Amino acid sequence: MTHVALFLSFLIFGSTGGEIAITRGMKATGEPQRLRPKEMLQFLGRALCNGWFWAGVPLMALSFYALLLLLSWEPISFVIPASALSYVVGTFGAKYVLGEQISAARWAGVVLVCAGVALVALG
């Protein structure tokens, strides 16, 4: 059971850590001036030169492999509802690492989404 808990933490913290690193990279990259092919290619080029982007990729790969291993040990009806905790962990990360302001409405929305994903996955 301890290995399940360990890989569940890899899944949750790997995915949220990776997404937070990519968010930081994208904020530093800046938004594209227009959503046209030329500007989008320049935007993609700037993003791929950002260190935060590449810090996020291995963390997301870690969470992906943790998900595959968990799915080979446990039923999907356990893995997906448990991984829905990443919505709450991600919101804490957004607040304390990225400095985002989380209003009461946003917190309420995140908690409802987290519970909803768990219920949908349980079927």
Added chain:
Amino acid sequence: MKTLVMVCAMVVCANAGDLMLKRAMLQIGAVQLSESGLAHAFRMTVSSATLWVGIIFLCGFMLSYMTVLSWADYSYVMPAGAFGYALLTFFAVIFLHEAVSPRRWVGVVLICVGVLLVGQTKPRTTAVAREALA
């Protein structure tokens, strides 16, 4: 408005990509965990048009995800992306005529209300980075 468009593109591309991958893997069949089985699965996957269409959709997801994160909060985009779970349930009922349990419907309602609540908040609460403007 552009945030809404990008989040919709994200949700559609992610779900279409997942469905295509699932369809491709069903066409290929169960992968045998032996050297020849893995080699056969590799050949089948790289030559599967359905799988490549799925990969194109997943690239579209990644691009729209990266784009929307360049201006919107992570705590705004992340729960909004969960709308895909609700969308998949609606598609399953409408197109596949699947029976959906009351528990799953409660989950769909919670997700929709949660996404609506998050959607009422400001998409960006942090300052624009100096280097982003340069």
